[in-house]
Amino acid sequence: MVGLLVVLFPLALLAFMLFMERVEAPLRAVADEVGVEDFLDHARPAEVATLHRFGIRRAIEAMRSRRGSS
Numbered sequence: 001m002v003g004l005l006v007v008l009f010p011l012a013l014l015a016f017m018l019f020m021e022r023v024e025a026p027l028r029a030v031a032d033e034v035g036v037e038d039f040l041d042h043a044r045p046a047e048v049a050t051l052h053r054f055g056i057r058r059a060i061e062a063m064r065s066r067r068g069s070s
Contacts, residue, residue: 026057035060 051059
């Protein structure tokens with residue numbers, strides 16, 4: 001039983017570390033200052049709601065896609 005624990009614990013720890021890396025990857029990305037300033041100057045109410053719900057990154061992407069389609 002202890003031998004099984006010795007084998008499975010490192011594998012479980014490795015799986016947990018890989019999972020946490022995927023969770024933390026979006027948190028490490030930083031929004032650029034120019035994009036944030038541009039967003040604050042030109043955002044529509046729907047984009048501000050997106051900012052409130054999902055964060056600055058998705059709100060800036062929504063604003064850029066709106067500008068690209070107009």
